[in-house]
Amino acid sequence: MIQRKMSLVLDKVSKRFGDFTAVDELSLEIPEGSICGFLGQNGAGKTTAIRMIMSILYPDEGRIEVLGESDALRVKDRLGYLPEEKGLYKKMKAAEILSYFGRLKGMKRHDAKDKSRSLLERYGLKDFADSRCEALSKGMGQKVQILAALIHEPELVILDEPFSGLDPVNVEVVREIILDMKRDGRTVIFSTHVMEQAEQICDSIMLIHHGKKILDGSLSEIKGGDSSGIRLDYDGDGEVLHSLKGVSRLNDAGKSAEIFLEDGVDPQSILEALVGRIRIRRFDLREPSLHEIFVRAVGADSNE
C-alpha cells in the first residue's frame, strides 16, 4: 500500500462522563483528501468523538493527531467545523456572519467579504446575502453555517450531522458542497445516522455503537466482506415474506425489502415462491446496503 498522509489519527481514545463511557478506545486513521462518514445511532458517541477532535473536550485516555498536531487548537485556522448544535446570530446578515467567521479564522477583511459573497452565490443563496439570519428558513440557515465552516478554505472540515432537518433539495446541495470540497483536495468528515447519505458519497466509513468502533474501512471493503442479498420492491401483503424458507434475515420496509439467504439457497426458489402471492415490481441481487451492515454489526455486538 502507498503511504498516504493522514489528516486525522485517533489512537485508543476514550472519554467518560462520570460512570458513563461516551467513547471507548476509538482508533481511526483518515487519509488526506477523502470523505469519511461517522455512522451511528443517536447517542452512539459521534459528537463526543468530534468534540475531542476539535479540542472542545479533552480525552481521558488515548492520543489524537489532527493535521500532524496533537492539539487541534494549534491548527484551528486550518480546520472547519459545523457543530451538532447549530445557530447563527439572528440579527446579523448572512454575508456578514460568513465574513465574520472567515475573519475569526484569520482571513483579511476584504478576502472574507468577497469570499462570502461568492460562496452564497455559488450555492443559490445570492438573494439572501443581505437578509438577517432570523429571516432565513432552517435549511438556508444550515447551508449558511456549512459555508461558514469552509469559507477559509480549511484542509480538514468536520461536519456534525450536516443533513439533519433538510429537505431532499437541500440535501442534494449539501452533498454537492461536500463533493466540491473533496474535488478541491480537502478532507471531509461528517457524521450522520442516515445510512443512505453516507453510502452515496463516502470513501470510507466508521461505525460507532455505544462508544465503540464496530467497523471501519472503505465502502468496497466493508460491503465486499458480506454476502449479497435480494432487493425486492413489491405491492401487496408483506406477511408472506416472513413465511419464506431458507431466509437468514429479512429487512421489510413495507413496499420494499432486503432478503438474505442461508448458504446454498437459490434466489430463484424465492422468486418462485413469491410469484402470484404478491405483485413484484423489482427483484435483483446486490451487495448489502449499509443499513444491513449496520444492523448486522450492531446485532452481532449486542449478542456478545
Add this chain to the structure above:
Amino acid sequence: MNKGLLVALREYLENLRTKTFWIGILLFPLILVLSIGVPRLLSDAKDVRRFAVLDRSDWGVLEKIETRAAFPDMRKLLQRALAAKESGDEDFSAYPAAIRATAQDLATEFQRNDTSARDRDKALGALSEMFVALADLDAAQFRAMLPPKMADEIEKYQKRAQEIRQWYRDLDPDEAETYGRGLARGRYQRVDTGAKNEEELQDQLNKGEIFAYFVIDENIVDSSDGNLYVSKNTTDDGLREWFSGHARAVVEKKRFAKKKIDPVVVAAIKAPVVFNANSVDSDGAAVVRTQQTVTRDYAPVAFVYVLWIAVFTISQMLLTNTIEEKSNRIIEVLLSSISPIQLMFGKIAGIAATGLTVVLSWVLFLFIALKFVLPALDMEPPFDLTFILQDKIYLASFVAYFLMGYLLYAALLVGIGSVCNSLKEAQNLMTPVTLVLMIPLFAMFPIVQDPNGTLARVLSYVPPLTPFVMMNRAAGPPSVNDYIFTTILLVASIVIALWAAAKIFRVGILMTGKPPRLREILRWLRSPVGSVTAKNRD
C-alpha cells in the same frame, strides 16, 4: 486584527443595532426633559385664578396688601427690562415708558460704576420697594420738607411709580405672561364682583364666576378668627398662601404702629441670626463655604449614583448577552476559531465599549442641557455642575473607578452567565451580587457626611465596594495611603476575579442542564485548564 478585538467589535456593532441600546441612550435625556418640562408645562397649564375680596376693615387693608403683593412683580419686571436693555433685545420696547426710563437710568449707572452682581440685586430690590412706597406718598408733604431740587427729583420718580402702578393694575393676566414667566399677576387676579355680602359671593362661587373669595375681618389686626378663604378647590393652596403672606406683612406693620414701635427697631430685631459656614483647607487657610463648595461636597452622591447605575446596567447587559450566546448555540463554532479566554475578553471589552458609549452620551446630554438648553429656557440649573466638568482629576477618577468597577462585576457576571441557561436561573445566583451592590447605596449619605470616618474607611477596603465608596469620599478627600492601598487591593481582586471567571467560563459555556453547585465550581477553579468538563450527556 486580534481575534478578541474582532469579537469585541462585533458585540459593539450588534449592540448598536438593538432597541435596548437606543432606549438606554435616550432614556436619560428623556427623564431630564420630562423632569424639567413637565412641571413647567403643568404650571403653564394652570388657569388664572380669579378671586374676590370682601374687606370689612376700615383702614384700607386690601389696598395695602395689593400694593405689597405687586412688589415682587415690580422687581422682576425691572430686572427683565434691564436685561433686555443691556442685551439690546427687541422686547425692551414692549415695556411701558416709565419702566423703560428707569431701566435706562439703571443701565447707565451700573455701567459707569461697574456694579457687582450682588449690589445690582440689592439696588433693584431697594428701587422696586421704593416705587411701591412712593406711589402712595403725598407730594405736598415732602415738598414742604425738602429742598426744591431734591423734591423735583423725587417727584419725577413718584410720577414713574404711579404710572407703573396704574399700568400694573390694568395689566391683564394673559398680557402679563408676555413679560416672562412667574409673575403673580399672570396667576392671580382680583376681580371686583360688586358683591356686598357673603351670600352673593357664595352664589358667584357656585356659578363658577370666581375661583375663591377672601373675607377680611374688621378686627384683623388683633385676631384672625373672622378671616375666611372659601373655595371649591381644596387642594391648590397657592392663592391662599400668596394672599395671606402679603396680608401678614401689612398687618404686622400696622400692629407695630399701633404699639408705637419704630419700624427701624423692628427691622433690627428681625434681622436673621446666621452662622456663616466656613471650612479650613489642608494648608490651614479658611475657606468660605459658598453654594459652590456645598455642591462640591454633595456632588459625589450624584456621581456615585451615576456610577452605580452604569456599572449595574452594563454588567447586567453582559450577563444577558452571555446567556443569549449560550442559547443561540453558536459558542462551539466560536470556540473552534478562538480560545474561550479570547471570547470572554472580547465580550467584556465589547460590552464595556457599549456601556461607555451610553455613559458618555449621558454626560454629553447633561452638558448640553446645562450649557445651552437651560439658559435658552431662562432657567437656572438646580446647582452649578460646570466646575466639576473642569476638574480633570475628579473626572479621570470617575472614569477609572467606572472601568475598575465594571471589570470586577463583569468578571462575576460573566462567570454566572456562563453556567446558567436562562435568565431565571441567573437571577438566583445574582441575588448575593445584588445585595452587595445595595451597600454603597445605603451608605451613600452617611459617607458623604463623614468621608473620612470609620465606616467610610472600612468600606473602601472591601474591593466590590471600593469604586463607589472612594468616589463617595472624594470630597474628604481620603488620604493618599487610602488611595494607594485600596487601588492595589481592587486591582488584585480584579485580576483574581478575571482569572476565576476565565476558568469557569471555559467549562461553563459548553455546559447544558442545571447550574453546577458551588462546590463543583470550586473544583473547576482548582483543576488545571482542560482537565475538567461539565457533565454533559452527548
